[in-house]
Amino acid sequence: MPELKRLPATRIVATPAALDAAKWPDGTLALRLASDELLVTPPVANPALDDPHAIIIADAGYAGVWLPEAEALAFLERACEWELPVQRPAFAQGAVAGIAAKLWFEAGRVLLIVPAPLIADFEERMA
Amino acid sequence: MNEFMEKKVQFKWHEPKKHYDVVIIGGGGHGLSTAYFLATRHGVTDVAVLERSYIGGGNSGRNTTVIRSNYGIPEAVRFYQRSVELYYQLEAETERWIMHKQKGLLWLAHTEAAVRAEVARAEINTAFGADTEYVTPKQIKEICPEIDLSGGGAWPVIGGSYHPAGSTARHDRVNWALAEGANRRGVHIHQRTAVTGLLMDGDRVTGVETTAGPISAKVVLSAVGGHVTTLAKMAGLRLPIRTHPLQAYVTNHYELTFNPIVASTSLLFYVSQTARGEMLIGAEIDRQPSYSYNSGHHFLQSCSFRAITLLPFLRNLRILRQWTGVCDMSPDYSPIMGKTGVEGFYITTGWGTWGFKAIPAGGEQMAQLIATGQTPEPIAPFSLDRFANDRTLADRGSAGTH
Amino acid sequence: MSILIPCPHCGSRPIQEFVYGEIPAVPDTLTDPDARDLDRAFMRANPEGVQAEAWFHLYGCRRWVRLERDTRTDAIQSS
Known part of the structure; x- marks a missing residue:
């Protein structure tokens, strides 16, 4: 059984429309945790989002x-x-x-x- | 063979009268006990117990029958100690074998905070007349050799309290003994008679509407489990009660004797052995309020996991059956007994997961209230108005599995 | 049989994944401030029937799901 390894990621909370429209680099997984929340791995720096109030944090918790x-x-x-x-x-x-x-x-x-x-x-x- | 076993329980059935001095709604433990003590202690026999199904067929028949008085506040210790004492003499008094068996009750602590709570419990129990002592892991192992003191490595047992008076009795037999004792002295018991409404004269309750017609009464007592909110609403009362399911199960026969009742304050389960040799396992209430008797596989899984952590021998047993009752939970985990502010209408409720052990004392005290019109001192603190008067009786830690 | 809660984001999940959230309601007829406080702190509708409630999907999207459940049967009426 392979071991679980830390999965560095970026967590983003933004409007659903902004998350729908966002583009991610090839090889990036963007998991929709909720309608207004994404878990992006590997981490992305300064993602372009159409939401001035977006919350973007590094998440090392997974x-x-x-x-x-x-x-x-x-x-x-x-x-x-x-x-x-x-x-x-x-x-x-x-x-x-x-x-x-x-x-x-x-x-x-x-x-x-x-x-x-x-x-x-x-x-x-x-x- | 016990001599009490050979006497068959005898009931005399009656047609409902149009009027009784006292109408008790709910033919479970508390309703029947109140009727019993009214008849035996106060000579009040113009009493009807109304049961929508069969006596003891509701939540009195769904509990896990632990009798103990190791509570955490003076009012409760005194009250439950009275109940324990009444239980110990109930067989002699009713001449019925209720299968009362002293087992001793172990409450296990797995954290420093829980150890402090159990030390305090032993102190307060001793001070107010209940017999509870603090015990070390070594003593725990002597009382119950089956316990894995390491708690599977994750839940080490670092102390506990021991309550030698802890016992069990057969719930049906308790109900029958009380019902027969009351019935023999003239109390009417009406099974399959559901209360559908309260008769009101202004703000006053004057009787009940039933599936067998209206019955007037000087006093109406709600001794129901699970439907008290609906009933009280008919009298214009809102109650601090939420009704939650409580699940339990038994395993198949365990061939050895397992004497004590064991509960874990952190793992939230308790175990005892029934007279048939089955291991009876219960846990905490379901978190959502519900009146449904649905049982779930998830409960069996999580509760068994916790029980096996401390009692590894349970691993080899198989589950025989599971069931669910509903519990009227009060905000402070203490019962609500007495007057309601509505004339002619008394309640005994909030029996949560601790109703069975309180059957004799609850009935004794409610009977005295009904017979005299005065709230007896031991149950005065448990009155409904304590919530308005900032006199709640917080005792969650003594519910056992909360 | 586990009760299934329909989470609009994650799909139907067993009730154990959720945390129950009550929606307290003080009757409009209670206008006295002390009586309202008492009712809000302690009294409960505890209906035998359909009640509106909220469930927090702790094991999934971590959002509140609003629904109606019949407390007599645990049947979930709407989401």
């Missing part, structure tokens, strides 16, 4: 691991009490093995993100 899709689904299907998305790519968040997790599904692989203080707990529950 850890993540990429897993092959089959391996991830085998784990998630017994660790989630809710329906996993079937389309790709897709973002989902909710309790995974009792821990607040965020999931990014791509064709062939899945990124699991959990709060960094819970890395050890989560790895124990994955095993």
Whole structure:
């Protein structure tokens, strides 16, 4: 089982319209945590946003691991009490093995993100 | 075989009369106990107990039957100690076997703050007549060898309190013994008779509307569990009550004897063994108010995880059944007993997760109130007006699992 | 059977992912300031039926979800 590693990111709170319109560099993941909130990884410096009141902060509070899709689904299907998305790519968040997790599904692989203080707990529950 | 077992409970059923001196709404523990003490202590027998289902079929039949008096405030220690003493003599008094069994109750502390709370509990219990002592991990292990003092490495047991009087009884038998004792002396018990409204004369309650027709009464007592808000609303009262579900479950038969009642103040669960040998496990209330008796798998999962942390042998047992009751929670985690400000209408409610242990004393005190019209001193602090008078009785730490 | 709460952002999730939030309501008929304070601090409607409430999605979007739930059955009426 691969280890979870710190996932440096930028957290942005802004109007939904500004977040919808924002553009991100290639290779950047922009996860929509809420209609007015994004988690962008790797971190972005000075993102262009059409919202003068946007809050942009560095967020070092998460850890993540990429897993092959089959391996991830085998784990998630017994660790989630809710329906996993079937389309790709897709973002989902909710309790995974009792821990607040965020999931990014791509064709062939899945990124699991959990709060960094819970890395050890989560790895124990994955095993 | 106990001699009490051989006597069958006998009830005499009646047609509802048009008038009673006293109408008690709710044929659970508190309603039946009040009727019992009215009949046996005050000779008041023109009493009807109205039960919408069957006696003891509501939340009296859904509790986990722990009897104890290790509370955290003087008013509560004295009240529950009276109840514990009445329980200890209830079999002799009613000549019915209620399967009362002394077990001793262990409350485990996992933090420095919890240790201080348990030391204080032992002191205040001793001061006000209940027997509770502070115990070290070594003593805890002697009382309950099954405990993993390391708490699975995450929840080490660093102290606790021990309450030797802690006991259990069979809830149905308690209800039947009280019902029969009252019934034998002339109290009418009407099952399948639901109260649908209160009869009012101006601001005064003069009786009840029921599925069997109107019944007038000099005094109406609400002794219901779970529906008191709706009932009080009919009398124009708003209550400081929220009704929450409480879940519990039993495992299959555990072949060895597990004597004590064990509760953890941090892990929020308690365990005892039933007379059938099942391990009975309960926990805290569900966070959302609800009147539904829905049970959930999540509860079994989280509660079992916590229980196994301290009592690893539970891991090898299987869950046999689970159930849910509803609890009327007061803001200060103390009951509400007595007059309501509405003439002719008394309540006994706010029994949260601690109603069963209070059945004898609650009934005794409410009976005295009804018979004399005067609020007895032991329950005066528990009156409804304490919220308006800034005299709340905060005792959340003694609810056991909150 | 877990109660499912429909989160408009995350989808349906088990109730354990949420924190219950009550929406207190003092009856309009209470106009005396002391009575209003007492009611707001302690008294509860505690209805047997449908009540409006808020749930905080702690394990997901961390936003409040408003809905109506029937306290007799736990059926969620709307979101």
